[in-house]
Structure formats: structure tokens, C-alpha cells
Amino acid sequence: MTDRFTVSLEPALAAEFSALLARKGYDNRSEAVRDLIREALTRERLERAPEGxxxxxxxxxxxxxxxxxxxxxxxxxxxxxxxxxxxxxxxxxxxxxxxxxxxxxxxxxxxxxxxxxxxxxxxxxxxxxxxxxxxxxxxxxxxxx
Ligand code: NI
Incomplete structure (x- = not known):
């Protein structure tokens, strides 16, 4: 089961994001957003639970x-x-x-x-x-x- 949500971006931010995805070789935005979310969760988890x-x-x-x-x-x-x-x-x-x-x-x-x-x-x-x-x-x- 996949949880879907919509993200609204200002045109300038959307353009920058699209350019970043192209440079990094992402085929679709969803995979890029998933990676960004994982990275944020990982960083937060390491800070919050350093004993893990x-x-x-x-x-x-x-x-x-x-x-x-x-x-x-x-x-x-x-x-x-x-x-x-x-x-x-x-x-x-x-x-x-x-x-x-x-x-x-x-x-x-x-x-x-x-x-x-x-x-x-x-x-x-x-x-x-x-x-x-x-x-x-x-x-x-x-x-x-
Ligand atoms: Ni050596």
C-alpha cells in the first residue's frame, strides 16, 4: 500500500529541483523525494538515538x-x-x-x-x-x- 501526497512548489524551486534531478540522473520525482525523505530520517535518527x-x-x-x-x-x-x-x-x-x-x-x-x-x-x-x-x-x- 502506497501513501500518496501532493507537494506544491513555487516555480523557481520546482525548476531548481528538476535541474537537480536531471544532474543526478533521476528518472522520476517520486524516487528523488523518497531519497530525500530517507536522508532526512536517517540524519534525524542518528541525532535522536545515537545509542542505536x-x-x-x-x-x-x-x-x-x-x-x-x-x-x-x-x-x-x-x-x-x-x-x-x-x-x-x-x-x-x-x-x-x-x-x-x-x-x-x-x-x-x-x-x-x-x-x-x-x-x-x-x-x-x-x-x-x-x-x-x-x-x-x-x-x-x-x-x-
Ligand atoms: Ni597499500
């Missing part, structure tokens, strides 16, 4: 010649092995590594971990994307620590 469970994708780039950085990163990750599901490592070129860490746990802890990694000197383009898990989704405590 989430999955997180932490990505960053670094120079593996940077003194001690690889070792320190490994230590930081082992210290929170309970949050870590897996880490993907790509040797981008002779100097640069790209890593993507898949995390799962309490949203506030995933955020704190991501910030610790991204704040390390030498870590570049760090970004953390968190997706809150619906209530009842197996989360913490279902994986061995």
Missing part, C-alpha cells in the same frame, strides 16, 4: 610511507575489533593506499571510532557514512567479541 545500532562505511586515503601510520592504524582498529566487520585495502599507486572499513555497532561508538581514524595525521579524504539499523535488526551482541 548502525552499519558504517569509513573510507580514507593515506601514504603508506608516512612514518608509523600503517602500524598506528592497525593498532587503532584492533582496539575496536568489536566494531570492525571487514576492511578493504587497495594499493592505489606506489605511495598511496585507500581503505574502506565496514563497521557495525552503536552509532555513537562508530562515530567516535571514525573520528579517531580520520583525525590521525596523514589520513586524507576521510569520510564516514552511517546507516541506522531498524529496530529489531540483529546488531550488537550477535557477533563474538
Amino acid at each position: 545500532d548502525c552499519v558504517g562505511v569509513l573510507s580514507y586515503l593515506y601514504d603508506h610511507h608516512e612514518r608509523e601510520l600503517s602500524k598506528r592504524l592497525t593498532e587503532v582498529q584492533h582496539a575496536r575489533h568489536d566494531l570492525s566487520v571487514t576492511t578493504l585495502h587497495m594499493h592505489l599507486d606506489h605511495d598511496t593506499c585507500v581503505e574502506a572499513a565496514l563497521l557495525r555497532g552503536q552509532a555513537s561508538e562508530v562515530l567516535a571510532f571514525g573520528e579517531t581514524v580520520m583525525a590521525r595525521p596523514g589520513i586524507q579524504h576521510g569520510r564516514l557514512h552511517r546507516i541506522p539499523l531498524p529496530d529489531g535488526t540483529p546488531g550488537r551482541g550477535t557477533r563474538s567479541k
